[in-house]
Amino acid sequence: MSTVGTLVAVGVVVVLMMVGGDRRALLIGATTDAHHQLEMACETCHAAPAFADAETAKNELNKTCRKCHEDALDDADDSHSRKRFRSPRMAAYREKVDARYCTSCHVEHRPDITRASAVTVAMDFCVACHSEGEQDIRATRPSHEGLSFDTCAGCHNYHDNRALYEDFLVRHAGQPWLKAEPVHALSAQYRAWEPPEESAIGPGAVAAPAVALADAAIVAHWAGSGHAEAGVACADCHAPDFAEGGLQGDVEAAWTDSPSVSVCRDCHRQEVRTFALGRHGMRQHPEIAVPREPGQGLATLGVDATLPETISARLSDPVPPTHMHAAEARLPMRIDAPTEPLDCGTCHDSHAVDIEHAAVAACASCHDDLHTRAYFGSPHHALWLKEQAGEAALGTGVSCATCHMVKGKRRGKVTTDHNQNDSLRPNEKMIRPVCLDCHGLAFSLDALADTDLVSRNFAGRPAVHVESIEWAVRRAEPPDAGR
Amino acid sequence: MLTFTEEILLLLLGEEDGAFLPVNSNAFECALAGATLMDLAFALRIDTDLESLIVLNENPTGLAMLDRILARIATHPEVMDAQSWVRLLAREEANTIREQALASLVDRGILEQRERRRVEHYPMRDGTAQREIKLHIREVVLADDIPDPRDVVRIALCDACSIFPEVLSEREIEQATPRIRQLRIMDLIGREVAGAIAAIQRTMLMAVRARLARFRRYVLALAAIGGIATLATVLAPRIPVPDRFGPTLLERLWGDGAWQEWSGYVLLALSVLGFAAASLRRMRFAAKIGDQNWWRVMHVGLGLSCVLLLFVHTGFRLGYNLNAVLMGCYLAALVSGAFAGILMGGATQLRRFGFAQAGRLTRLPMRVHVIALCTLPALLVIHLLIVYLY
Amino acid sequence: MKRESLKRLAFGLGAALTLTATAADDAGVPYPQVTDMIYQVVSADRSVYTRLVVERLTIDEEAITASEHFEDDVALPLPAQMFRFGAELVADETEDFSYSLLSLHPINRKNGPGTDLEQQGLQHALDNEEKFYGEEELGGQRYFTAVYPDFAVSEACVDCHNDHKDSPRTDIELGDVIGGVVIRIPMD
Structure with a gap:
C-alpha cells in the first residue's frame, strides 16, 4: 500500500518536473517580490538541463539573471561588474565573494535570509574585501575611520554608485536645498510638446462601424485626446489592417473591439519596451519561458508516444499570465483596485489617453501605502495642482510619474521610462534624473535617507544628515591646503 | 505423536x-x-x-x-x-x-x-x-x-x-x-527437570527483569531526551541567521549547498539505520549481534541522533510547501517515536503513578510513527528531485 | 550611444585576439610570442586613440575635453579608460586570455599589484624599462603572465598622473615608466 503510494507520489512529481503541469507546489520558499510574478514559468530562471552538475546549473542560472538584468547593470556602470571579476587577478577576491555569480549574494526562494534588495548575505558583506591591506577603506579614507561595515549600505550601493562618486559630490557641494527656478526640465519639455496642428482630426473624418460611433461618450473622450490631436483615429487602433490599407476595404471586417498592446507598440515602442522591464508589465518580458511541450519532456524520460488530446491537455503547463493584476501585488493596494489585467489602458484610459490622469490618479486607484496616501496634500502635490491649474510653469509640478516614471531623452526625443524600478531600489537612483533638477544634492541625499520623510511624502525637512559631501570636499580641499 | x-x-x-x-x-x-x-x-x-x-x-x-x-x-x-x-x-x-x-x-x-x-x-x-x-x-x-x-x-x-x-x-x-x-x-x-526449570526460571527471571529494567531505563532516557530535544527545538525561537558577513559555521550549515548535501545524506543514512534497527531485529542474524532489547535501544538511540542531525540540516526551520510536509512527517515520526519510547521505557514508573495501561497506550504513538514513516520515502525522493532538478 | 560603438569596436578586437590566441596554440607558438602579439595590438590601438582622437581633439583642435567622468562631462574617455573598457569586454567574452593596465603607483587603488608576480613584474618593468615573463597560479589555474612597461607618452598622461588628488606620485616626467600592461594566458 505505502509502496504504491510512494511510487504514485514520486511519479506525479517526476511528471510535473519533467513533462508538464503546475509546479508551484514544489517551490522551496516564497519567491521574492517581483519574481513572484514569473514563478509559474520556472524555466525563465532554471534553464539548466535536468540533473546537470552543480557547476553547469550555477552557470545557467546566472546566465538567466543576466538576460533580464544585465542592461540595467551596464547602464548603472556596475561598480562590481561580472567582467571585472572574471579577470584571473581577482581570484583571491573571488574566494571571499564570488562576484561573477549573482547567486553569491542573491539566492531566490530563501525568505528566511532575504534582506533588502533581495540580498541574501549579511548586509555588512563589504567587510569581505574592503577591510584588509590595500583595500582597507578605513585606512585609505580617514573620514571612514571607525565606521563599522554594517553602515556601508547607508550610502554606498554594490552596483550603482553614479550619484556617489567623489567628484560628483564635490561638484554638487554647497547647493541650496531648492534651486532658484525649480523645474524638471524634461517634464517641461515633454508637456510643452504639441502635435502639428494640421495633423488633428475631428470626429467627422473617422472611419468606424456605426455601432462603435454610436457611443457618444467614447467618441467625445477620443476627440479631446492627444490621439485626436495627432491624427490617430479609431481604425488606427481598432482596425490596423484596414488603416494601413489606405482606407480601402471593409472597416467592419477588420475591426476588433479590444486591440492588443502591439498596436500601442507601433508608435510607442520605447514606452512599451520599458513597461515590460518594470513590475507593472514584466509578465510581458520577452525572456519569460514559454510553457513546456509535454511531448518533449516525455521524450527526455524515454517515452516516445503521441499522447491523446485529453491527457496532453492535462499535462500541459499553466500558461503564465500575460498581465499583472493588482490583487497579486505584495505592496498595499486599495480594496477597490481595478481587477482587470494591467496594461496600457489601465492607466491611460484607452480613449481619453489622459497623461495627467496616468501621472497621479491612475497610481492612486491601486496603490494604498503611506507614501501614496501622503502625496495628496504634500508640497509636491500642491505644485502639481498649481501646474494643472495653469498657475505655474510646465515642469514645476511633481506627480507620481515625475519621480517613478522618469523622463529620458533618446535620440532627441523625450520619452517616459515605464520601468518604475529604474529610479528605485535603492532610491538614490532617483537623485540624478529627478531630484537634482529642483533640489541640491545634499538635501536630496538627506531626504531620501530619511525613511520617515519618505513615508510622509516629503512633507517637512529631513531629520537625518548624510555627511558624504562634507567628507568628499574635505578630501579634495584639505583644510591645510592653503599653507 | x-x-x-x-x-x-x-x-x-x-x-x-x-x-x-x-x-x-x-x-x-x-x-x-x-x-x-x-x-x-x-x-x-x-x-x-x-x-x-x-x-x-x-x-x-x-x-x-x-x-x-x-x-x-x-x-x-x-x-x-x-x-x-x-x-x-x-x-x-x-x-x-x-x-x-x-x-x-x-x-x-x-x-x-x-x-x-x-x-x-x-x-x-x-x-x-x-x-x-x-x-x-x-x-x-x-x-x-x-x-x-x-x-x-x-x-x-x-x-x-x-x-x-x-x-x-x-x-x-x-x-x-x-x-x-x-x-x-x-x-x-520429570519433576526434577521441571523443578530445575522453575529454579532457573526464577534466577533467569530476576536477571531478565534486571536486564529489562536496564534496557527500559536506556529506552526511557534516550526517548525522553529525543522528545524534549525535538519539542524544544520546534517550539524554541529559531536561531537567527547571523547578521555578520563571513563563513560562520551556522551560515555554512544552513546556506552552503555542499554542507547541506552532506548533512542531508548523513541524516538519511541515520534514518535508514534507525528503521533497519527496528525492522530487522527479529531476523536471525540480528539476534547474533544483540537481543531484541539491545536493538530497541539502538533504534531509540538512532532516533535521537536523527533529531540532532535534523537540527544541523534545517536549523528546525520548517520549510515551505512540500518541504514543510516532509518536515511535518519527519517530526511526527520523531515525536511519536519518542512518546512511544517514553511510555514503553517508563512503564514501571508510570505504573507507580497509576498508569497501569502504559503498555496499551503505546499503540497510538506507534501507529502515528508507522504512518508518518510510510510517507517519508516518497517525500524524500521528491525533496531530492527538487534539489537536483532545480 | 558612445558606449555602444565602443563596445562593438572592442568586441571585434577581442574576437580577433581570441582567434590569434587559438591559432597560436595550434601552431605551438610559445606563450611569450603570443603575449607579445596581444600587447602589440592593444597598445597600438590605445596609441591611435590617444594621438588621433584625444590629443587631436582636446589639445590641437580644442573641440572637446577628455575626462574621467566622460559621460557626466560630455567628454572623451581617457586613453587608460578606453584601454580598460576593452579589457573588460574581452573578459566578458572569453577566458582564453586577459589583460589589464596596472601600476605600482595607481590613481585607483584597485589597479595596484594584486599578486606577487604582478608586484615583481611591475617592479622589473619600472627598474629596467623592459618586459617581464613569469608563471603563477591563481584560483587553482596556472597562468603565463607577461608584464610590459607602460610609458608616459604624452603630456596628458603626465599631467593627470601628477595632478590627480588620488595619485601617489607627483613627479612623473615624459617618458617615465608609470605602469605596466599585464597579459595572462591560462596554461593547460
Missing part, C-alpha cells in the same frame, strides 16, 4: 500469522532444553535424580534432534545435574532444537514455512493440531482426574513458558492455579 519440543513450539506460534508469541526468550530457550530432556526421559534414554542426570541407553531414538542431544550427554566428560544440563542446552542448543523441531513440524505437514519481509514465518496448514493440544491441556487442567504423566510434563512446560494465558481465560487461570501447581509436582520422572 508429537514430541514435547514440537508441542511446546506449536503452542508458542500465533494462530493467525505463524509468528512466535512474545515470550521471554530465556524462558523459551529453557523450555526447549527442558522439553528435549523430557522427550529423552520418556524415550527411556535418560534418568535423573537430585545430583545427576545419567544416560540409561545410548541407542538412537530415530529422531535426529533427540539423538544429537543424547549423544552430547553421553559423550560429556563429566556428570552434571539436570539444572546444569537445562542451562547448558538452553544456552548452546536452543536455536538448533528450535530449527529442527520446526523443520519436523513442516515435514509433518502441520506448518508451512514462509518468508515475509525477510523474516521467517510458520503459518499453520490448519489450526487442528494446535487446537487439539490446547483443548487437551484445558481439559487436563480444568478436570479433576489423575492425569497422564505426559500431561504432567506438558503442564510443567506450559507453566514454565507462561503459555496458560493463551489457553485459558483469566478466570480459568485463577481457578486452575492450585491444580497446575499440584500437577507439576506430580511429575515423577
Whole structure:
C-alpha cells in the first residue's frame, strides 16, 4: 500500500518536473517580490538541463539573471561588474565573494535570509574585501575611520554608485536645498510638446462601424485626446489592417473591439519596451519561458508516444499570465483596485489617453501605502495642482510619474521610462534624473535617507544628515591646503 | 505423536500469522532444553535424580534432534545435574532444537514455512493440531482426574513458558492455579527437570527483569531526551541567521549547498539505520549481534541522533510547501517515536503513578510513527528531485 | 550611444585576439610570442586613440575635453579608460586570455599589484624599462603572465598622473615608466 503510494507520489512529481503541469507546489520558499510574478514559468530562471552538475546549473542560472538584468547593470556602470571579476587577478577576491555569480549574494526562494534588495548575505558583506591591506577603506579614507561595515549600505550601493562618486559630490557641494527656478526640465519639455496642428482630426473624418460611433461618450473622450490631436483615429487602433490599407476595404471586417498592446507598440515602442522591464508589465518580458511541450519532456524520460488530446491537455503547463493584476501585488493596494489585467489602458484610459490622469490618479486607484496616501496634500502635490491649474510653469509640478516614471531623452526625443524600478531600489537612483533638477544634492541625499520623510511624502525637512559631501570636499580641499 | 519440543513450539506460534508469541526468550530457550530432556526421559534414554542426570541407553531414538542431544550427554566428560544440563542446552542448543523441531513440524505437514519481509514465518496448514493440544491441556487442567504423566510434563512446560494465558481465560487461570501447581509436582520422572526449570526460571527471571529494567531505563532516557530535544527545538525561537558577513559555521550549515548535501545524506543514512534497527531485529542474524532489547535501544538511540542531525540540516526551520510536509512527517515520526519510547521505557514508573495501561497506550504513538514513516520515502525522493532538478 | 560603438569596436578586437590566441596554440607558438602579439595590438590601438582622437581633439583642435567622468562631462574617455573598457569586454567574452593596465603607483587603488608576480613584474618593468615573463597560479589555474612597461607618452598622461588628488606620485616626467600592461594566458 505505502509502496504504491510512494511510487504514485514520486511519479506525479517526476511528471510535473519533467513533462508538464503546475509546479508551484514544489517551490522551496516564497519567491521574492517581483519574481513572484514569473514563478509559474520556472524555466525563465532554471534553464539548466535536468540533473546537470552543480557547476553547469550555477552557470545557467546566472546566465538567466543576466538576460533580464544585465542592461540595467551596464547602464548603472556596475561598480562590481561580472567582467571585472572574471579577470584571473581577482581570484583571491573571488574566494571571499564570488562576484561573477549573482547567486553569491542573491539566492531566490530563501525568505528566511532575504534582506533588502533581495540580498541574501549579511548586509555588512563589504567587510569581505574592503577591510584588509590595500583595500582597507578605513585606512585609505580617514573620514571612514571607525565606521563599522554594517553602515556601508547607508550610502554606498554594490552596483550603482553614479550619484556617489567623489567628484560628483564635490561638484554638487554647497547647493541650496531648492534651486532658484525649480523645474524638471524634461517634464517641461515633454508637456510643452504639441502635435502639428494640421495633423488633428475631428470626429467627422473617422472611419468606424456605426455601432462603435454610436457611443457618444467614447467618441467625445477620443476627440479631446492627444490621439485626436495627432491624427490617430479609431481604425488606427481598432482596425490596423484596414488603416494601413489606405482606407480601402471593409472597416467592419477588420475591426476588433479590444486591440492588443502591439498596436500601442507601433508608435510607442520605447514606452512599451520599458513597461515590460518594470513590475507593472514584466509578465510581458520577452525572456519569460514559454510553457513546456509535454511531448518533449516525455521524450527526455524515454517515452516516445503521441499522447491523446485529453491527457496532453492535462499535462500541459499553466500558461503564465500575460498581465499583472493588482490583487497579486505584495505592496498595499486599495480594496477597490481595478481587477482587470494591467496594461496600457489601465492607466491611460484607452480613449481619453489622459497623461495627467496616468501621472497621479491612475497610481492612486491601486496603490494604498503611506507614501501614496501622503502625496495628496504634500508640497509636491500642491505644485502639481498649481501646474494643472495653469498657475505655474510646465515642469514645476511633481506627480507620481515625475519621480517613478522618469523622463529620458533618446535620440532627441523625450520619452517616459515605464520601468518604475529604474529610479528605485535603492532610491538614490532617483537623485540624478529627478531630484537634482529642483533640489541640491545634499538635501536630496538627506531626504531620501530619511525613511520617515519618505513615508510622509516629503512633507517637512529631513531629520537625518548624510555627511558624504562634507567628507568628499574635505578630501579634495584639505583644510591645510592653503599653507 | 508429537514430541514435547514440537508441542511446546506449536503452542508458542500465533494462530493467525505463524509468528512466535512474545515470550521471554530465556524462558523459551529453557523450555526447549527442558522439553528435549523430557522427550529423552520418556524415550527411556535418560534418568535423573537430585545430583545427576545419567544416560540409561545410548541407542538412537530415530529422531535426529533427540539423538544429537543424547549423544552430547553421553559423550560429556563429566556428570552434571539436570539444572546444569537445562542451562547448558538452553544456552548452546536452543536455536538448533528450535530449527529442527520446526523443520519436523513442516515435514509433518502441520506448518508451512514462509518468508515475509525477510523474516521467517510458520503459518499453520490448519489450526487442528494446535487446537487439539490446547483443548487437551484445558481439559487436563480444568478436570479433576489423575492425569497422564505426559500431561504432567506438558503442564510443567506450559507453566514454565507462561503459555496458560493463551489457553485459558483469566478466570480459568485463577481457578486452575492450585491444580497446575499440584500437577507439576506430580511429575515423577520429570519433576526434577521441571523443578530445575522453575529454579532457573526464577534466577533467569530476576536477571531478565534486571536486564529489562536496564534496557527500559536506556529506552526511557534516550526517548525522553529525543522528545524534549525535538519539542524544544520546534517550539524554541529559531536561531537567527547571523547578521555578520563571513563563513560562520551556522551560515555554512544552513546556506552552503555542499554542507547541506552532506548533512542531508548523513541524516538519511541515520534514518535508514534507525528503521533497519527496528525492522530487522527479529531476523536471525540480528539476534547474533544483540537481543531484541539491545536493538530497541539502538533504534531509540538512532532516533535521537536523527533529531540532532535534523537540527544541523534545517536549523528546525520548517520549510515551505512540500518541504514543510516532509518536515511535518519527519517530526511526527520523531515525536511519536519518542512518546512511544517514553511510555514503553517508563512503564514501571508510570505504573507507580497509576498508569497501569502504559503498555496499551503505546499503540497510538506507534501507529502515528508507522504512518508518518510510510510517507517519508516518497517525500524524500521528491525533496531530492527538487534539489537536483532545480 | 558612445558606449555602444565602443563596445562593438572592442568586441571585434577581442574576437580577433581570441582567434590569434587559438591559432597560436595550434601552431605551438610559445606563450611569450603570443603575449607579445596581444600587447602589440592593444597598445597600438590605445596609441591611435590617444594621438588621433584625444590629443587631436582636446589639445590641437580644442573641440572637446577628455575626462574621467566622460559621460557626466560630455567628454572623451581617457586613453587608460578606453584601454580598460576593452579589457573588460574581452573578459566578458572569453577566458582564453586577459589583460589589464596596472601600476605600482595607481590613481585607483584597485589597479595596484594584486599578486606577487604582478608586484615583481611591475617592479622589473619600472627598474629596467623592459618586459617581464613569469608563471603563477591563481584560483587553482596556472597562468603565463607577461608584464610590459607602460610609458608616459604624452603630456596628458603626465599631467593627470601628477595632478590627480588620488595619485601617489607627483613627479612623473615624459617618458617615465608609470605602469605596466599585464597579459595572462591560462596554461593547460
